[in-house]
Amino acid sequence: MTYCVGMLLDAGIVCLSDSRTNAGVDHINTFRKLTVFERPGERVLVLMSAGNLALTQTLMSLLRERLAAEGPSLHTVPNLFEAARHVGDCLREVHARDAEALKEFGIEFNASFILGGQILGEEPRLFQIYAAGNFIEATRDTPYFQIGEAKYGKPIIDRVIRPDTALDEAAKCALISMDSTIRSNLSVGVPLDLLVLRTGALKVASHTRIDADNAYFDMIRKRWSDSLREAFHALPSPDWLAD
Amino acid sequence: MTYCVGMLLDAGIVCLSDSRTNAGVDHINTFRKLTVFERPGERVLVLMSAGNLALTQTLMSLLRERLAAEGPSLHTVPNLFEAARHVGDCLREVHARDAEALKEFGIEFNASFILGGQILGEEPRLFQIYAAGNFIEATRDTPYFQIGEAKYGKPIIDRVIRPDTALDEAAKCALISMDSTIRSNLSVGVPLDLLVLRTGALKVASHTRIDADNAYFDMIRKRWSDSLREAFHALPSPDWLAD
Known part of the structure; x- marks a missing residue:
């Protein structure tokens, strides 16, 4: 499993992904699920992936191959919408090649992506791309996307992200959301990739690898847990049940 | 969808269920999902259900029929383990009658249950019963079960229930857990059934129907939301991202 979240804010974009992959409980590995495509000063894109690792890695390889080839690539598309289309097109190529063979083994074509970034000439944008290669774009009403094990970490995002x-603050929220997910789902785990883009900078503002001994994440996990328990105990209990 | 939670505590049992059912977004209805079987002073059992409403209603009717018939019933089984077996047996009867016909329509045999209570001569016990009629029992390590849309409301239970x-306090936790679920999943909704059993009482201690204008639930929802936001803002942000 996987948990990735991308947030589109006035100030920029925050992306956080875990790095645990599993094919059954005895095939647990660490793979980076967040990739940056950057031409500083002109464009910066970040792509996060969830789903079948063979499929998502194949897509990443295809996207990288295209950077060096003729035709559209994430380094040449004119805007983020075309970048999402390009990812969708490449994903459909993977589907055309692999889906039938997988189906014969009863394996679903399972892959989803969050693509965010900024290209010179437009504002930062954020997309969620489905296995079929179609996609949706974040708006001010819904300024974030999650892929993978999304449910445990959703409530805190709904409550604080505008x-x-x-x-x-958004990075803190993403880390708390990740903490809730890691606590509840063994197949999501550190190290984490936390990437921040600032609106207008057109380059990565910060890319932090957070592992088990990261002091900030450790502090957040403990204090958030303590805060929740304190908040819980501070609320009155239903008086009709008093002893 | 549905959300039900049952908690087994030294002091007794707390059960909470929502009452929304849906078959597509334009067939939203209210059905009670929590049923009590009680012979005050001798036994009290509570059964909560999730899954296909036609199946869970059929099971409830079968269990009620058995109360008046010869042979085992929830009023005569000697202990909670046999009660769980009886529910499992009746569920297998439903499966034998209906599963094949449903399969022809592509409908899964989807039903799960939480059974809790106390029968004179033993401590309170809590079971989760699966669609196959098999079941597991709560222990001191894992003193609660959830059925239906369990993920959104799980983190708070893991953090506070012992x-x-x-x-x-457990009832308050169950209501907060329900609040997180209702906020995130439209197919879970009020009114709620909150039932409390006290160890040794062998009768229902409290059965409260909580609807949209219940003052306590409304207060809990607002104050919990405020507390989470306050706790969030009180935590330091990652300093490596300061402007």
């Missing part, structure tokens, strides 16, 4: 949330 | 949690 378009005007600051980047550091 | 066997020595008081009944009113």
Whole structure:
């Protein structure tokens, strides 16, 4: 399993992904699920993936091959919408090649992606791309996307993320959301990739690898847990059940 | 969809269920999912259900029929383990009658249950019963079960419920867990059934129907939301992202 979240804010984009992959409980591995495509000053794109690792890795290889080839690539598409289309097109190529063979083994064509970034001439944009290669775009009403094991970490995002949330607050929220997910789902785990893009900078502002001994994440996990318990105990209990 | 949670505590049992059913977004209805079987002073059992409503209703009717018939019933089985077996047996009767016909329409035999209570001569016990009629029992390590849309409301339970949690605190936790679920999943909704059993009482201690204008639930929802936001803002943001 996987958990990735991308947030589109006025101040920029925050992306967080875990790195655990599993094919059954005895095939647990660490693979980076967040990839950056950058031409500083002109464009910066980040792609996060969930699903079948063979499929998502194949897509990443295809996208990288295209960078060096004739025709559209993530380094040449004119805007983020065309970047999402390009990812969708490449994904459909993977589907055309592999889906039937997988089906014979009863394996679903399971892959989803979050693509975010900024290309010179437009604002930052964020897309969620489905296995069929179609996609949706984040808006001010729904300024974030999650892929993979999304449910445990969704409530805190719904409660605090707004378009005007600051980047550091959004990163904190993403880490708390990840903490809730890691606690509840063994197949999501550190190290994490936390990437921040600032609106207008057209380059990566910060890319942090967070492992088990990261002091900030450790502090957040403990204090958030303590805060929740304190908040819980501070609320009155139903009086009709008093002893 | 559905959300039900049952908690086994030293002081007794807390059960909470929603009442929304849906068959597509334009068939939303309200059905009680929590049923009590009680012979005050001798036994009290509570059964909560999730899954296909036609199947779970059929099971409830079968269980009620058995109360008046010869042979085992929830009023005569000697202990909770045999009660769980009886529910499993009746569920297998439903499966034998209906599963094949449903399969022809591509409908899965989808039903799960939480059975809790106390029968004179033993401590309170709590079971989760699967569609196949097999079941597991709660222990001090895992003192609660959830059925239906379990993920959104799981983190708070994991954080606060222990066997020595008081009944009113556990009820508060169940309601907060339900609140997180209702906020995230449209197919879970009020009114709620909150049922509390006290160890040794062998009758229902409290059965409360909580609807949209219940003052306590409304207060809990607002104050929990405020507390989470306050706790979030009180935590330091990652300093490596400061502007």
